Amino acid sequence: MAELRYEKLADDFAGLIASGVLRAGERLPSVRRLAQERRVSISTAVQALRQLEMRGLVEARPQSGFFVRARPQALVAAAMPAPPDAPVTVDLNQRLIGVLEANQRPDVAPLGAALPAPSLLPVSALHRRYASVARRFPTLLEGSSHTDINDPQLVRQLVRRSLAWGGPLAPEEIVITNSCTEALHLCLRAVTRPGDTVAVESPGYYVMLQLLESLGLKALEIPTEPETGIALPALDLATRDGKVAAVLLVPNASNPLGSVMPDAGKKKLAQLMAARKVPVIEDDIYGDLCYAAQRPWPIKAFDKAGNVMLCASFSKCLSPALRCGFVAAGKYRAAVGVQKMLVSGGTNPITQRVLAEALEAGAYERQVRGLRRRFEVQVEQTIAAVMRHFPAGTRIARPRGGFVLWVELPEGIDTARLWRKAIADNIAFVPGDLFSPSGLYRNCLRLNCGNPWSEAIEAAVRRLGELAGRANQA
Numbered sequence: 001m002a003e004l005r006y007e008k009l010a011d012d013f014a015g016l017i018a019s020g021v022l023r024a025g026e027r028l029p030s031v032r033r034l035a036q037e038r039r040v041s042i043s044t045a046v047q048a049l050r051q052l053e054m055r056g057l058v059e060a061r062p063q064s065g066f067f068v069r070a071r072p073q074a075l076v077a078a079a080m081p082a083p084p085d086a087p088v089t090v091d092l093n094q095r096l097i098g099v100l101e102a103n104q105r106p107d108v109a110p111l112g113a114a115l116p117a118p119s120l121l122p123v124s125a126l127h128r129r130y131a132s133v134a135r136r137f138p139t140l141l142e143g144s145s146h147t148d149i150n151d152p153q154l155v156r157q158l159v160r161r162s163l164a165w166g167g168p169l170a171p172e173e174i175v176i177t178n179s180c181t182e183a184l185h186l187c188l189r190a191v192t193r194p195g196d197t198v199a200v201e202s203p204g205y206y207v208m209l210q211l212l213e214s215l216g217l218k219a220l221e222i223p224t225e226p227e228t229g230i231a232l233p234a235l236d237l238a239t240r241d242g243k244v245a246a247v248l249l250v251p252n253a254s255n256p257l258g259s260v261m262p263d264a265g266k267k268k269l270a271q272l273m274a275a276r277k278v279p280v281i282e283d284d285i286y287g288d289l290c291y292a293a294q295r296p297w298p299i300k301a302f303d304k305a306g307n308v309m310l311c312a313s314f315s316k317c318l319s320p321a322l323r324c325g326f327v328a329a330g331k332y333r334a335a336v337g338v339q340k341m342l343v344s345g346g347t348n349p350i351t352q353r354v355l356a357e358a359l360e361a362g363a364y365e366r367q368v369r370g371l372r373r374r375f376e377v378q379v380e381q382t383i384a385a386v387m388r389h390f391p392a393g394t395r396i397a398r399p400r401g402g403f404v405l406w407v408e409l410p411e412g413i414d415t416a417r418l419w420r421k422a423i424a425d426n427i428a429f430v431p432g433d434l435f436s437p438s439g440l441y442r443n444c445l446r447l448n449c450g451n452p453w454s455e456a457i458e459a460a461v462r463r464l465g466e467l468a469g470r471a472n473q474a
């Protein structure tokens, strides 16, 4: 999709602000001057300025024009607290289910679950594709799904797509699954036994912790850096004595920090874990939604030993309702395939063909390109609103992709208690301690930024800030 002129203009100014050429409080050129100097129409200049305002980078002052907003002082969350160095039993399921169910009520401001707004998803196009595939391939409803797990057309498209990030994947290593969660589940079942220890990021995605709990596995929390993800020296130490059965992580736009591991770290992790024979389960569900011009490579791209199982799905970019994902399981393919047959048989063949055609037609690529930009803007808007409305001392991890935001409130604010007050006011979020099996991050919370900015969302963030401010004084 060609970049629109006003977007290009807004991007140029955003770059000047990010690099410090334009500083907080400085005035931007007037609409008329901007139009003259950049040889664009007045309406393009106005749209560019409005776009910068929406991104939270500038503010309009009546009668005076647009000024660069003061950037919050500490945008990157502080170094994360040190997790315990022994594995812990996970016991989160009951509380998590309660929080997630309440967060899903229809009248609640959607700052809880990490879900894109339905309005951003290509639902009508999917309706049409389903109808067309069902009509053209009626026999897809007659197959024996327990043995025919993969649609070869979808596998071919996944292999082709992997060329964009250092692939190709091998067609034989792929297992199509019902969602990314199922892919993670199958990988864990394939390489661990109850009582084993799995190394996870801290803070880490709570469904991963739920999976460990349900499989009787222990979690060893590895510290993370807000920008670069899992701390390799800590992982190195943790995996020296052969007591870690697998590593489970989200290296691209992690949930909840939005961190992206640098290539050098990914390569080192792949080599180290292969040498120690510790299988790596990599969740790359947000890989296509990273903001950098170049899509980051997964750890899988650096793996020469077949030791990395790459999991992903179409939930974040096309629709979570598709319930379709995959794992490229390397040398664990046979073990994962057995688990797939036992756990759920095959995966809906019509959905697989719909996805194969969406990928082949380029519809997936177009959707991803549009969403990436949308989410980046929505995240910026949420950051700006949190800085406006949350108590002094609040810090935010700046995500490199995806659409969740990790917010650290002043020490002493208990976000589990704050959640009970917020949900009574119909505002959802996920309390920080649910991202740690040892109950760290009690003063943190995660906000979903998957919805287009609106007055209702601004009001919810403002109210949450007020409630947090009161909790701070209590």
Ligand SMILES: Cc1ncc(COP(=O)(O)O)c(C=O)c1O
Residues within 6 Å of the ligand: 114, 179, 180, 181, 182, 205, 250, 255, 283, 285, 312, 313, 314, 315, 320, 324, 325
């Ligand atoms: C890191 C991560 N993995 C997996 C999922 C779930 O994906 P799916 O709907 O395909 O199971 C999510 C959703 O929030 C996620 O954040």
